[in-house]
Amino acid sequence: MASLPPRLSHFAQAEPAFIQAKSSFLTPGHSTQAKPLANSAPTAPAPRPQQQQLVQNNRRRTEVAPAPVVSNEKQPAKRKRRRADSNSPDAPYVRLVSITDDDPNAMDVEDVDGLKSRNFQAFDRIKDPMICCIYCHDVGPYIWTCQAEGCGNPVCVGLSECDHGCVNIFSDPETGNMSVTEKTFMCPRCHRDKGLAMTYNVQGYSVRQDFLYRNRFPLLAIFLSWSGFESPFASNLIRLTLEEHYRRDKSRLHIMTRALRAGNNCPQAMTPSFDWMREFNYEGNLLIFVNTHSDTKTGNLVVSGNERNPTSIPIYELLSKYIGDHNLRAATHAISAINKKAGVGPCIRGLVICACGSTGRLDDSALLLTRFVKEDILDFVLTFSGVPTMDPVVVPALNRFIENVYVYGLQMWDALEESFGEDRHALNQSPVFLSFAEMKTNGDKVRQRTVHTRVLAYSNLRDGRPWGLDIYRCLSAACNAPAYNMVFHPHGKQYYGKQWVQTKIKYECLECGVVQKAISCPPWIHAARSQNYGRVWYEWPLSAEHKRDIGIIC
Ligand SMILES: [Zn+2]
Ligand SMILES: [Zn+2]
Ligand SMILES: [Zn+2]
Ligand SMILES: [Zn+2]
Incomplete structure (x- = not known):
């Protein structure tokens, strides 16, 4: 597979600061900022080291020197708009929405409050995950955790007639003894798995349900939607679902939305989001969700223009222009290092391209997407491989897939079979392309990574x-x-x-x-x-x- 498109090298091969120089990224004393790329997006300023930021954990302690470049985030300079390259997303095609200046604080950054509160201490931002009952999501004092080895499922327990628990453990009215205590408690699922009868009363509806486990990692979710859609339905539905799942753990979810349209590529607007990830040493999940049309002949993605006169670019260029090489490189690179060791993780870096089917259907485009996973830049890429993709038909299943991966922590292929595989409407409308890395811990030191690229069809x-x-x-x-x-x-x-x-x-x-x-x-x-x-x-x-x-x- 020698034909790596030149621009993918932004994230992988030709640029040694990224994939190949992983060791230097982790070397103490090294700046966490890689040098800017010669041909990165014209609007990207030199990556700015985070001032006085200490990255601390047991493995490394990296101190970044104060920035030589003055931050321009507070007073954004008026930017010269470039009009030279007709293939660029800055090209002056018919605009659907009037263009204002690319001020990252004024553009469609929905998480404005998050940006304003950036001066908060790091410990104010990320809170420990809320422990809630796996069956009913209740929180409170009577949550017992399963003591069976490797389980730890939290379950709410009713201890007297007036309590309501998913499990009721009442003391014997005569002796006052209890069949189980908090120290000996084992969850219903473990009882079933071990073939043991439960000595307490189960009130919950499903005793062994699959969707018990929660992925506890914080999540950075980035939504890029083409502005030509009347409503960003796909992004909205998925965003709302994630927000609901993280309702009790708001500090652990960071959402960033941005419209794909002429002149709106501003990778530095994404930098605060990636700074957020850096505060917990990137020990979190990353979702990039792109919703647009794609070019029938190439599978490239529409970023500007209108239905009649669209401008499309390959996905690596889109990521480069809208997310920024330096942001993507820092995060994907750090997560790759985390995933290589068996301890923490795996953390998941996923790209979902909700677009017309050519993106996953055409050989060259499909091979390009596979490269992201093979080169260890991402852990999965999902897209469609039919012809048109009808968002209202496929997005419910897509939403479930994203939930399965990021909320329930299912393996990526299982997550696909348990979303699109169970939704005939969706799969009858379009087959789904998934390139994914299967990650397995081998012994106790390293995690093995095997890449598969498949289409699921009906x-x-x-x-x-x-x-x-x-x-x-x-x-x-x-x-x-x-x-x-x-x-x-x-x-x-x-x-x-x-x-x-x-x-x-x-x-x-x-x-x-x-x-x-x-x-x-x-x-x-x-x-x-x-x-x-x-x-x-x-x-x-x-x-x-x-x-x-x-x-x-x-
Ligand atoms: Zn409960
Ligand atoms: Zn258990
Ligand atoms: Zn389309
Ligand atoms: Zn024939």
Whole structure:
């Protein structure tokens, strides 16, 4: 995989200060600021070391020298607008919204209060996570934690008739003895896992539910939405959901929103958010959510212009211009180091591109996204690989996926199967692309990282998508008709349950009239683990050999 686009090197290869020089980043006495890149976004000032900031923990203590560059955040200088490059997001296309100056304090920074309170002491900002009952999210004095090894689930306990607990443990009215005490308490889930009967009363509805665990890491969530959408529905829904989950732990969630539009790229507006992460040594999760259209031919993302005359750029350029190389490099680099050791983490760096399907569908674009994960810049990239993407249809499942990863702490592939895999509306509208790093602790020292890139799809013969492949073609070489001109049916013995994928198919081609029978599922197509039929996944992009299996001649 030699063809790394030149601009991705901003985050990875060619720039030694980033991925390759991880050791120097962690060396005591080294500035945490890497040098600015020669061709970074024109509006980016030299990265400004945080004044008098002490980064402390057991492993290192880095003292950053006072900044030589004067902060311009309080009195933003009037910026010269550049008009030279017609491919730049600054290009003077028809603007949908009038442009004001790029003052980071005045632009669409919704977290204005957060910015104003930046002078607070670090310890005022991040609070310990609130311990609440795993079943009902109640807080209060009667929360007992499970004493079984490696568990620690908190459960609310009712100790007398007038208490309401998810678990009731009343003392014996005659002896006054209790069957369980706070020191011997074991949660319902552990009882079930060990096959033991519970000696107390369970009031809660679900005893063993999967979504018990909470990801306790603080979360920085950045939302970049194209201003051409009438309402940033996707960003709004996901943002509100996260805010609700962090309602009791507000200090542990930092949200930053910014519109994608001409002249609005201002990476220094993101710097306070990344400073927030630095205060806890980046031991947190990062979500970058991009919501826009994409170019059908390249998969590039629209950042300015309007529906008729859009300007699109590749994702690495978008990140560079809107988030800033120095911000992204510092955070992704530090989290990479955290994830290599077995102690803390893993912390998750995710990119969700909610855009038209070309971004995940086209080979080059898909390979580019995979690079972010392979190069250890991100831990997952999710996007769509259909043709159009209908936000109202897919966003509920997308919201659940993000919840599964960032709130419930599920593994990324499990999180996908338990969101899109369970939502036929969403998966019938568009297959989903996920490149992700599987992280496993090996022994007790290091964490192993394996990268997979897959598409999850819904097999729908009636709609002309065998195994979710609308790119299927008539297998007779002289014809090669597209799937929409073929009629598919199951053929022969029908299998059910987990074996459903063994059912063969037949088709009749409406162009050449051929009838092909007993076509079995190619071995590279896997049934997804789901309680429902029809969910499949395969490695993506398809190899030339795999394409040949489904009638695509390269
Ligand atoms: Zn409870
Ligand atoms: Zn337990
Ligand atoms: Zn679109
Ligand atoms: Zn044909």
